[in-house]
Structure formats: C-alpha cells, structure tokens
Amino acid sequence: MDLTLDLSNTKNINNFKKYSDQFEYQDQNLYNLLFERNQDLIKSKKVAVASANLKKVFESTFKLSAKIGFHEMSLRDLSRDTGLSMGGLYSCLTKKEDIALMVLDIVELVSEKNNQAALKETDELSSLEIAIRSYLYSGTILQPWFFFLYFETRSLSTENQIKSKNIELNTIATLEKIIQSGVDKGIFDVNSSYFVSSTILIVLQDWYLKPWKNKAKNIDLEQYSEHLFRMTKKLLRI
Amino acid sequence: MDLTLDLSNTKNINNFKKYSDQFEYQDQNLYNLLFERNQDLIKSKKVAVASANLKKVFESTFKLSAKIGFHEMSLRDLSRDTGLSMGGLYSCLTKKEDIALMVLDIVELVSEKNNQAALKETDELSSLEIAIRSYLYSGTILQPWFFFLYFETRSLSTENQIKSKNIELNTIATLEKIIQSGVDKGIFDVNSSYFVSSTILIVLQDWYLKPWKNKAKNIDLEQYSEHLFRMTKKLLRI
C-alpha cells in the first residue's frame, strides 16, 4: 500500500473535501493498514476478516471509553457492543492494551505526515496554513483516535507515554521552526515563537477534544480554521 | 469560616505572592473546609483527625492518579501510599467516588470566586487581567485539583460530568462578557469575542494541565502570565 502523497501545494488541501479525498488513513484503508502493521498481534489470517473485526473493536472502544474511560470499559462491555464473543475480540488482539497501542501508532503516523507536509512548503505563511488545515482536517476525520490518545495516554507504559507526549512536542517544534524562519526573514514579528506555537497547538487540540463546545456555538470546521488562521496572523503581526 | 474577601482591586493580586497570601483554599484551611462541607460523608467527629486524613488521601490520590489514572488506582494502593488502613480511608469517605466529588466541589467553588472577582471590576482590561491572574494563580496553588478534575471527569456520573463542563463554559462566558463590554465601549476590536475567550481559557488550562512543557522551556508563572496577557491585548487590538 502506497500512502505517500504530495501535500506540498496548499491548493491540494485548501478545504476539507479536498483533504479528505486524498487522506488515506480512513475507512477500510485504515483497518487494512492496522492489520498490516500489527500482524504479530493478530491471529486472523485474512485481511477482510481482521479489518472487519478491528473496525468493530475501535468503533465500540471509542464509543464506550469516551463515556466512561478505557480502563472502566470491560472486555465484556466491548464484546456486547461489538457483537463479538470474547474469543472473537482476541482474534485481533493479544491483550486489551493493544487497542491503545494501535491508536498511538496511527496518531503518531498521521501527525508525522502532517508535520512533514507543512515543512515541505517554502513560504512560511502557506506553511502555517498547511499545518493548521492538515491538523484540523485529520483531527476531524480521526477525531475519536486523537481524543482517545489524549485522554488515555496514562493507560500506556511509561515508554509509550513519552511517545505520546513527543507527538505534541514535535508538532509545537514544527510550528516553532516555521515561525522562527519567518521571523528571521522579517516577515513575522513575535515576542516568543514558542508561546505562539504552543497556543496554536492547543487551539488545534481543542477542536477534537471538545467538539461539543463548537457545536453548541454553531461553529463549523471551516469557520474554526478561519478563526485560528486569522488569530495566528494577528499574533505574528501580519 | 469566612472565606469572602475583596478581590475587586487589581493591586491586591497583581503578583503570585499577594494572591497566595489571601487565598483561603489551601493548606489546613482547605481540608477543614472539606470536612465542613462533607460531614454527611465523613465518619470522623473531630476536624483535626478528619482533615489530617483527608490531606493524606488527596495528596496520595493526586500522586497516584496522575501516573496511572483514578480508576486504575486501587484503594489498596491508596492505603499503602497514605499509610492508612482500609478502614482508616473509609473514616473520611463513604465510597471511592467521593474523592472525585470533593475535587469537583472545590474546583467549582474556586472557579466561581475567580469569575465573580473578575466581573466586579469596571475597567475591562483590568477585569481581564484579574481573570487571567486569579485563574493562573489558583490553578498553580491547586494544580493537582484542577488537573485531576480535567482528566477524571469521565469517572463521574453524567450529572456531575455536566457540572464539570459548566465550570469551563462559565469561565468562557465570563471572559466573553467582559470582552463584549469592552467592544461595546469601543476599547476592544475583535472578530469573535467567543473565540478569543475560548482561546484564553485553553491557554489558562494548559498551564496546569501540562506544567512539564513550561518547566522544560524554563517559563515561570509570571512569564506565562505576562505572555498570555500580551497575547490577549494583541487579539483585542490594543
């Protein structure tokens, strides 16, 4: 499966539909990819069987753990909600924790892709726009995945907690690099490129962490994206 | 116990030490208050005994649940870490969930006080400064309490999850009210007072949710406060 794609041109992803059309980490593709990347954990031999079960497992996990938390969700709850038996669940898992590990894997993968896509662009303002759009759009498509990782990081081993933290730190570092480059060229004017980067990141996170806030205010994705980009420009004195 | 205090003058709280000196919800005061507000849950008769045990319980709970989560922390873990026996724990609790309920109670109380203090001030910019300072300062003193509530809201009943969400929404609404008032007077200029308010709130939250980020960058409380206030002014075109 080839998931490489040229995102270096802003025009390819300047609205949600265009981004979504070329975004490979969704639907059946995503579960096929999970099967390929975790064959050591998965007993099922055929991709169609495994990915159908994985789909059920993740959809139910996100539904249940958003309400009560991952640890509070028992495998019997999961069995009931997916319609799979205990044995069925364990045909695509070796242990409960694997679910969280696979989420970490996917979020890490997508975040790295987003950072790389932003860094490819040479114009700093376009670069920031790509970063914001790709993060918001992927965070919309994979909302339950990003949400889960944020709130369940503490269910992971120390080693994997660090991995999870580093996803956030790498994204801030990416934004900071772009902003600093703009400052060096005299395009941007900031007091602290770190503080601006950190602020952009948490506004991006807020979109997928608390979707109910924006739903209540009738703020849709493109409005939110516009708000954030406008705020970014204010903070950079553009 | 009288916990009312006049915070309407910015000068009373314009640095952390001044705020902390008049902040009643800390140290032994805090645990005495918890005893008073929860006598129905607490078997101990004497305030000194109960509040000493409550102190141990909350300190250990915050330590353990920050690492592994509240639900994963067993009462045997808590017993070991506090040095209290199982029965000792249950002298100041009727059930494990009570710990989370008391955290909600305190955070709710302090947040309301902060909002009221900000709304008392008539000058909008001072009002925002009071809001930012009081939220950051109380969030520093009570960091484990605010942190715990944010990440353990899903351990609560639906009714209490709503209460917890409303703390956040009320603070955003408070900020929005102040900003809108400034806009009406022609002092501030914003595209969306809600978006600015929401952004300020999540930057405030980030301080107590991810203290390790700022420690790693050697950003202290007053610097952070200054950053945020400067950002706020930029977003309001001041």
Add this chain to the structure above:
DNA sequence: CTCAAAAACGAGCGCTCGCTCACTATTCCA
C-alpha cells in the same frame, strides 16, 4: 459434496477490585 483450515464461541480460571465489620487501640474528660 468433502473435509481440513480458519473463525467464532463462551464458560471458567485465577486474581484483584471496592467495601465491610468485628475487633483492638487510643483519646479525653468526669
């Protein structure tokens, strides 16, 4: 249609959970 391989099943295992309560130790004032 046959039948071995693959998938699905779910009762049951060992264990840990939240919580109780009969008991002992300590406190404090008459």
Add this chain to the structure above:
DNA sequence: TGGAATAGTGAGCGAGCGCTCGTTTTTGAG
C-alpha cells in the same frame, strides 16, 4: 484514673476483571 466515645485495623466477602482454551460453526479449495 476508669470507662465510654472515637479512631484505627485488616482479613474476608461477593462481584467482576482480563484472558484462555476446548469446543462448535463457518468457510472455501479440490
């Protein structure tokens, strides 16, 4: 200082946990 009130103890209870594995059902190539 005696004794009732209060505090502290921890083994043990029933329930529910993650996970296994002997068994049954389904699948699909020959």
